[in-house]
Amino acid sequence: MSFVVTPPAWPKVLTGRADTIAANPFDLDAAVRTGAFGALKKAAGMGASSTIDLIAAAGLRGRGGAGFPAADKWRMAAGVDADQRYLVANGYGADPGSHTDASLLAADPWAVLEGMAIAALAIGATEAILAVRADDASLVAKLEGAVLAAEEAGYLGDDAAGSGRRVTVTVRALQGTYMLGEETVLIKALEGRRAQPDQRPPYPAQRGLFDRPTVVNNVQTLAAVPWIVANGADAFAAIGATACPGTVLVQLRGPAGGGVAEIPTGTALRTLVDLAGGAGSHGLKALLVGGPTGGILPAEALDTPYEPAALRAAGAHMGSGSVVIADGRACVVDLARLLTRFSADQACGKSIPCRIGLRRLSEIGDRIATGKPRANDAVTLGDLAHDIAASALCDHERTATFALSATLRYFRAELDDHLLRSTCPAGVCTPIAVGSASSRGASR
Ligand SMILES: Cc1cc2nc3c(=O)[nH]c(=O)nc-3n(C[C@H](O)[C@H](O)[C@H](O)COP(=O)(O)O)c2cc1C
Ligand code: SF4
Known part of the structure; x- marks a missing residue:
């Protein structure tokens, strides 16, 4: 198992021995x-x-x-x-x-x-x-x-x-x-x-x-x-961030590659993108941080340190340690709806706000992405996401709303293209027509 190569000066708390015993890690x-x-x-x-x-x-x-x-x-x-x-x-x-x-x-x-x-x-x-x-x-x-x-x-x-x-x-x-x-x-x-x-x-x-x-x-x-x-x-x-010191493993994925890297906590998301080989020729649209119930952060959040408090403030969390680069070809609304559907499917059903609420949230996402939004969907989405998170029985419910909430917080123009103009600027959502109403997003 080889890890993503990081700067030699970075401390290795977890994988320091891995190279030395790589020939037979179980010896x-x-x-x-x-x-x-x-x-x-x-x-x-x-x-x-x-x-x-x-x-x-x-x-x-x-x-x-x-x-x-x-x-x-x-x-x-x-x-x-x-x-x-x-x-x-x-x-x-x-x-x-x-x-x-x-x-x-x-x-x-x-x-x-x-x-x-x-x-x-x-x-x-x-x-x-x-x-x-x-x-x-x-x-x-x-x-x-x-x-x-x-x-x-x-x-x-x-x-x-x-x-x-x-x-x-x-x-x-x-x-x-x-x-x-x-x-x-x-x-x-x-x-x-x-x-x-x-x-x-x-x-x-x-x-x-x-x-x-x-x-x-x-x-x-x-x-x-x-x-x-x-x-x-x-x-x-x-080592790393004062409030959460040490190192952590991150699973990086992007158009140019990825892998598992040991990083000091507090490392800027921008550095993680570089470790993954950059965003490629289409530019960086968003970062999916924390796995299926993680947040979707815009390019403006690239200076966010990878540590719990800063990620929470930005609307994400360390979660499963996954950091995925979505490039300029991605539709954030579509990503958010897929992640929300995953979260709704995984909810165990024990508590009603999570079981029903996530399903409703997922349906709203589906409606928006298929060009059939209702007039008040954006308001319902915000209210529902807030209420679901506030009534959480377990952390799944607390974080499963992050993805759709991110569309309201960071990608409102792209959301409005879907909601108000039935247009998916990235041309991902079908049967919505490909449009040019909003071409913002890709940077770097
Ligand atoms: C839906 C869900 C899935 C989780 N999956 C994992 C997991 O795969 N591995 C893990 O260590 N913790 C997972 N956690 C967190 C654990 O509940 C728990 O907080 C953690 O194992 C405690 O270890 P720590 O104190 O060392 O972080 C999950 C939490 C939730 C809500
Ligand atoms: S909040 Fe947790 S316990 Fe309740 S239904 Fe959702 S996943 Fe199950």
Whole structure:
């Protein structure tokens, strides 16, 4: 697995070892020669609360989309009186268009396993689960082999890395919908129950798998942990954006190429476009940031730093780590309607505002894109998007409206071409006639 080449000065927290062990990423001895499991031994000597304090000082935030401080979650789980606690590494990778987590697991499984063991020791969990997609059977088998090798070498098992504490890891391969990546759905799937999100609180860290305190962390979050233990909190906090330091994997896609890149948080979207090879001869029309429930940002937003708060303010989120370049040939209204339809199709149906609201929103998108808008569609669209997001039971509902909301916020002229003039400037929407009413959009 090779990653997109980034400037040599950029720190590599997650993929630093990947090149060195690229010949056989699943060879434990080769990984140990490059330092794998050294941090676990160090953490075992530090003790649980010092480890949590270190992760807090580093400012590590979750990479699964919500950006929750990892140490707060760990402390919450560690503080609940329980006969068992669980750690779940979320490597499900719900977005079919983003391969960040699978790429990490394939390139350096040891960073994830070591991070899992450190986290398990810190929260007092004896059982950890690595949840991955079932569709890559070869990767699943290799991960199971890696766990076995780590157990045989004593890094996992009854006396994990000489800690005197038991930490076992089980690989669970799951197949399901987009919603399966959501932590409460994932927990139910692991329990073998019908998988729908739960209202929180209680948070999984308080009552999760089999009603026991359960920390669910994305695999990237966990892979950063050994680096922090080995290099110190200050070194990590110095990388990237102050409010969400460190690095993150992004899945880049554009007309000129793409791939997975490790970037410091806070990197400008403009730089990500360059890493993807630029927007090509048709110019940049928009950036789809955050996966299917992400936002659609215009070229004017290219200076937005890739970090949770700035992306939220712009109307997007880190989500699945996907950043897609839509060039001048794209119709933003069409993109928004397709993304909204995906979100409506994926909604699990548990809460009515999401189930019905997203479907209505999707129908409005379809109407607009097929030249049959109603007079008040723009107003309904804005009101509905607001109401759906405000009544969210889970984060899906909170973010599924981003795409259509972006057309109101950033691409109003193009939306009005569809709404008022039955014209699709890009000539994408059919049966709307190709028109020249609005040719704005492409830049760079
Ligand atoms: C619809 C939906 C899908 C999600 N899919 C994933 C996923 O594939 N992987 C992931 O780590 N988190 C996913 N999340 C976020 C998880 O619910 C959870 O916040 C995350 O795994 C926690 O890890 P972190 O604190 O390290 O970010 C999803 C959330 C939603 C609402
Ligand atoms: S908000 Fe949507 S996806 Fe989330 S629980 Fe409700 S219906 Fe399901």
